[in-house]
Amino acid sequence: MEFPEDFEDKSYGKGSLLVANPVLPDPNFSRTVVLLCNHDDQGSFGLVINRTAQLEASEVFSHIEFLGAYHGKIYVGGPVSPSMVFFLCRSSQEIPELDTICKGVHLGTCLDVLETVYPRIENPEWNIRFYLGYSGWSGGQLAGEMEQRSWLIQNAKERFVFGKTEDQIWPEVVHSLGEKYHYLTKAPVNPQWN
Secondary structure, three states: OOOOOOOOOOOOOOOOEEEEOOOOOHHHOOOOEEEEEOOOOOOOEEEEEEEEEEHHHHHOOOOOOOHOOOOOOOOOOOOEEEEEEEEEEEEEOOOOEEEEEHHHHHHOOHHHHHHHHHHHHOHHHHHHEEEEEEEEEEOOOOOOOHHHOOHHHHHHHHHHHHOOHHHHHHHHHHHHHOOOHHHHHHHOOOOHHH
């Protein structure tokens, strides 16, 4: 399955969404949307925003007392360093301790800072998401995947990153790209089924 002939090769960087082509061969990224949190000559770092982990928050945060009441979902940020925990916060206010990725979305890479941030976030179970592991590319690797048309690009928006149902994030972002991409949502998960 190919993208349209007039496939738009948009520029990408921090604050972009990488939208997986349905035929991307890596099962770690099948129908995923990755929030690109950093991108430079050294490489790229992002978090898959639409894949939940099969873990309860209590299993992940049993050693962190102030998170004992947190019952939100845990997400798989990617295949690299799956024991590392990252978090995204939704807030219209700047959070100086965190890195702003796009309007209203802030990244935390250290749980130590979370203790000061957590009480300031309204309704944490809706406005904080935790990710195990991350998605990473060495310098030039992502550019190579772009040449192979493995990813579509969309600007990150808070409504995508904090979508209510993770299984709807990928099709919603694909539809946001325009009508010429809608056919991608009808592609079989396994291209061999076609």
